[in-house]
Amino acid sequence: MSPSKSAVRVWTWALLFLVIFSTTITNMAMSEVGFREAAKKKYMSEKVRKMFYHAYDNYMTHAFPHDELKPLTKTFTDSLSELGNLKLEHLPQHYNGSALTLIESLSSLVVLGNYTEFERAVWWLSDNLTFDVDARISLFECNIRVLGGLVSAHILATDSTSRFIQGTYKNQLLNLAEDLGQRFLWAFDTPTGLPYAWINLKYGVMENETTETSTSGCGSLILEMGALSRLTGDSKYEAVALRALRKLWSMRSSLDLLGTTLDVVKGEWIEYSSGIGAGVDSFYEYLIKAHILFGREEFWDMFHSAYLAVQKYFRHGPWYHEADMRTGKATYWQLTSLQAFWPGLQILVGDIAAANSSHREFFHVWERFGVLPERYLLDREMLHPTEKYYPLRPELAESTLYLYQATKDPWYMEVGESIVNSLNTYTKVEGGFASVKDVTTMQLEDHQHSFFLAETCKYLYLLFDDSFLAGKNYIFTTEGHPLPVRNSWHERLPEAYTPTNWSYVKSENQAKRASAMSLQVCPDTLTGGRNDGYWVESACHVRDARADHMCQTDEECGIDSTTCRKRTCSMAGYCGLWLFIA
Template identity: 25%
Template structure:
């Protein structure tokens, strides 16, 4: 497997070199036009790609590339950049990247890198202080956008001023760790206050609409889903408990409640193939004016994180993530079966396409539709007018399926997960790799003959997708799961025992 591991690293280098040569300092890279772009309206960014890649470069041993990236952070990175940026993306990518770089350099086998940790902590503190206005709302639920130069936050005008569940519930790992290493409890307290509000407002089933009002802290009557704008909230419930060395049981309780609710309310099984999948619920008023929840048999690729997360949820309940399978509780057996089933489904949505790549969104057929359909697949990709593919059919280099395969292999040792990951990797190589450097998403995963490539290499290709491929073919001592936890952008953070645990966090 060593050659396969090395292949993952070389592909990261192929991607990084193209960015470094053609778009150095830009936030995002466009590999077809060989250009960069910025996430604010100004011709100046914050090097999202650079900061998002720091821990990948360290992990894979690209010392020269890392040193150039570190020097850019030291000499060029400034958060005094006018213009609105999304707070959620900035936290998981830039703050997460800086905190992971701090952790890895402070513990690196090469003591030369230990001096770099103070640089990354200094930058992380500067950024976090500029992010604090996000929480200046009547409820404490953060706004969606921030002008880091002006230190002013803004609600999301496109969604009626609402914030998303993911935006509110996917900052806790970063802010808790920052409090731990800085000695300033304020950051963790801001994050915990959000969790207290979410727990208070959460429906009994543990699943909630993806929008909530930062003025009142209450959920809006809106879609319930595990994909966009909701996904990482559920991911961080488990990971907050793991990150704090299992000393904050409230998050385990919240996680277990949500998994039970997901299994009862949002999970289904397809009629012909018997595939486990999740659907969405959309509100619709009945004749009596009372809202009813209507099922939409739609699953985002983003949901594919959940299979591996559920296996981790089972394993992490046991010392050193080594469960005694014969002693699993009934609920653990359900979670384990559901997690394995979701991974199987997500792999099927790759291997069922001519390109071997998964789409952004798949739809599942009802039992009647499945019976009438002549093909073997219970899922399909929506098309537009005149059979034109729409945005659902894209693959934009997302990491969620390979993330679950990595977790599944680490936790079970089953070779099938490596084999499936290898086939996925070869599909990316065939359809997304550009000979001149970089990788590009594709417009239609069902078209393996006339492939239309998209002129964008998302930062998560470097920070997440290739990292998880690399780790899938590494041994268990490379970022061991009993010592580390990944943020939702795959940034590596340590498990630690906090200096103090609040009454809320210690509640059971």
């Protein structure tokens, strides 16, 4: 017997009701999840905001206009002349600081939306800051902290779309930056073009000054000095930085590896062991970021070769050890906290899986100790006996932000929450935030570094509130100062930054919100116009005959940076991607 029409009608309406009810419940559940996530972001961003102002207000109360805050004693230190000066040699007698932490905080104030305080700081610096002081400073540290802070803040101050400054701004910060850049030029007066690591801001390079510098020290100047040239129209700042970078690159070994320290007069290496940590880290970072900022293919070619070499000779699973630049033989098996920037760099080249793998290992170490120790001996599974400290470094927070921007995986917000909670639990004191002297006892040290406000707080805030990035495309310097990616600054805009090539951007709305940390650079440099099938070696991995570097699973191979496609592990144990190009 067939069911009656009325029965069919009843069942039809019942089924329709169930579908509507189920859809409604699902939508309500999804809305609830979205609401909870938005509420969580709001709560955490406010928590980070309070962290920043606890550090900033205490600096302004107890240390300003000196360089940095000593939070335990609520006093100050004029530390610009001490940065990188491990032996505290040649300290000035009459130096009273350069408001270093205020300069470092300028872009963070804009990120947090405090335009009133930003404007007040700009006017104070315009009227009071001078570099005509008898103080010996680190070229590298002064470049990334002071010059970078001033250049970035000038760009923000002149942003016609945002109007962060309501008064009459007449390029005062740019004038200060140019005065500082002019003083930097003294350091480059060497037979090699490699700059001295130390200069006196008033008198230039001092007699009998050391000729030793680091790879980072002479290879991480191009962003700030290049931006200064673009803003002033005077090419000399970029020219000397570029000459130094080219000389440094010419000193690489046949393996495309560079050492850690060198002599700027002789043009010879002093320390042959190298890695991706202290003394070298920002060299790699500035090659890829200079390519993004200025569009010069020369930077990509350098980075591509250097990155291949890192993956071949330093990488061991998710970790990166150090190796001799001449032989590629492993030297030191250790984790250093500065290495935690590397996953963020890998996001810029599209190697997302590899970035995630290393990031998770760093976070496991963070969870184990509560913070990230300065140095951990991987081969002995123990802390370095003399480097057990954590000076409020930002690198893990930085990579967490990049990975979240690239993947939108909420797990990274959980990582950020853990970092925030640890900082508040272990380092917050009445007078600010103090560095950790020993991670095994959480004994504190009386120092609040300026990069805590310039980077650590900024990256954590952007993780939970990225409204500053909406409609903008910035790259961040190694000190966290934003520089905009502009067509006018490019020799040729990389294809990855033109809308037609944003294959992973789903809508125009998303494209407008995209930033340099979510737009992976994937230049198709290896196709060569061919139309046959062939093997592409990615920027993330080359075929390697050494058994300890060969892959065993697809997950070890990550994402191909020339196509942004997932790589696979072949039967022979090599990572790669077979392309058939129409």
